[in-house]
Amino acid sequence: MRDHYSFPVHVPEQIALYQTDHLLTHDVCQFDPARAADALQAPSEVLAIDIGGDKIRGAIYAIGAGHFTKRDERFLQSRGGAGYLAFLESLAEEAKSRNLRVGISSATKMDGSTISRTVNLPHFLEEFRCRYGADYRNLFTGQLSVTNDTIAGLCGSAMLLMNRGGVIQDVAFVICASGLGASVLKDRNAIHVEIAHVPLVESLNPLGQTRPCGVEGRDFVCVERVTAARAGIEDLYFTQTGDARGGTLLGRMYEEGDALATVLYKSSALALAHATAGLAERFAFSESSPGVIVFHGGNFEIGKYRIDLGANLARLPHVHAQVVFSRDLSPNVCLDGAAILAAYHHP
Numbered sequence: 180m181r182d183h184y185s186f187p188v189h190v191p192e193q194i195a196l197y198q199t200d201h202l203l204t205h206d207v208c209q210f211d212p213a214r215a216a217d218a219l220q221a222p223s224e225v226l227a228i229d230i231g232g233d234k235i236r237g238a239i240y241a242i243g244a245g246h247f248t249k250r251d252e253r254f255l256q257s258r259g260g261a262g263y264l265a266f267l268e269s270l271a272e273e274a275k276s277r278n279l280r281v282g283i284s285s286a287t288k289m290d291g292s293t294i295s296r297t298v299n300l301p302h303f304l305e306e307f308r309c310r311y312g313a314d315y316r317n318l319f320t321g322q323l324s325v326t327n328d329t330i331a332g333l334c335g336s337a338m339l340l341m342n343r344g345g346v347i348q349d350v351a352f353v354i355c356a357s358g359l360g361a362s363v364l365k366d367r368n369a370i371h372v373e374i375a376h377v378p379l380v381e382s383l384n385p386l387g388q389t390r391p392c393g394v395e396g397r398d399f400v401c402v403e404r405v406t407a408a409r410a411g412i413e414d415l416y417f418t419q420t421g422d423a424r425g426g427t428l429l430g431r432m433y434e435e436g437d438a439l440a441t442v443l444y445k446s447s448a449l450a451l452a453h454a455t456a457g458l459a460e461r462f463a464f465s466e467s468s469p470g471v472i473v474f475h476g477g478n479f480e481i482g483k484y485r486i487d488l489g490a491n492l493a494r495l496p497h498v499h500a501q502v503v504f505s506r507d508l509s510p511n512v513c514l515d516g517a518a519i520l521a522a523y524h525h526p
């Protein structure tokens with residue numbers, strides 16, 4: 180490895196790629212934070228479930244007077260989604276016996292209530308497809324709201340920001356964890372935005388990542404391949420050293436000044452800032468109508484990374500938005516969002 184890398188500040192070609200057909204977007208649902216606050220007035224209980232890339236969580240939310248409290252939280256940590264289905268089956272039984280509305284946040288690509296793609300959860304998908312056709316509605320037979328985690332996190336964040344007295348205009352939600360994903364709340368439309376699978380320009384790829392995107396036949400190196408923890412940082416570390424290390428350890432090495440970890444996280448934060456600028460520009464966050472961008476996921480548990488990202492964003496001309504980290508809103512904004520959406524869709 181070379182000792183010194185010079186990082187560019189502003190790479191307009193990368194931001195411009197977010198204006199092209201490479202950026203896939205899907206309108207998912209309507210969401211109005213003010214109406215959601217109304218839906219949380221009447222007392223009730225819902226079961227919320229957060230299906231993540233390396234852990235699954237369930238909790239009961241007691242709702243009422245516009246707020247919620249969480250209890251009976253349980254979780255399972257696993258690799259590849261092993262054990263997820265048994266965990267879900269016991270929650271489904273509980274929901275049925277207590278007649279609870281259910282909200283699910285799923286870190287997978289969704290087609291309605293069916294999983295259409297996952298990189299991180301192959302074991303879960305195989306079992307789930309075999310027994311339930313990969314459709315959450317075949318497992319949870321009562322009132323159910325399912326969205327992917329970017330949408331659940333977005334709606335949860337918008338609601339929490341509003342409860343803190345914020346004026347909610349446009350909100351973007353960016354997840355950088357095992358993978359990279361995003362969503363936008365624009366004119367009360369919740370839109371899933373695939374910011375990850377856009378080509379990465381060479382000047383933002385200092386270690387020469389060559390592993391292609393691989394999603395739906397894309398054969399270029401995409402932004403996720405340097406940005407995300409598992410698909411980017413861990414993968415590049417392994418390629419460079421032959422040593423398989425997890426994101427938590429690599430993050431600590433970065434905090435302690437390890438040279439390679441520093442290049443990896445600095446590359447990630449810089450590419451992520453450009454992807455965010457591309458997203459903000461694509462959805463017309465402007466000086467006259469600034470938005471809020473909420474960052475969520477394991478990368479943002481690293482203090483140095485939050486500082487690097489903030490500094491990178493401040494140097495880009497396109498980002499007219501307030502930057503928030505979800506950890507400052509809630510311990511789990513996707514789980515909160517799943518509960519809110521269950522109440523919102525089935526008041």
Ligand SMILES: [Zn+2]
Pocket residue numbers: 375376377391392393394397401402403404
């Ligand atoms: Zn990709």
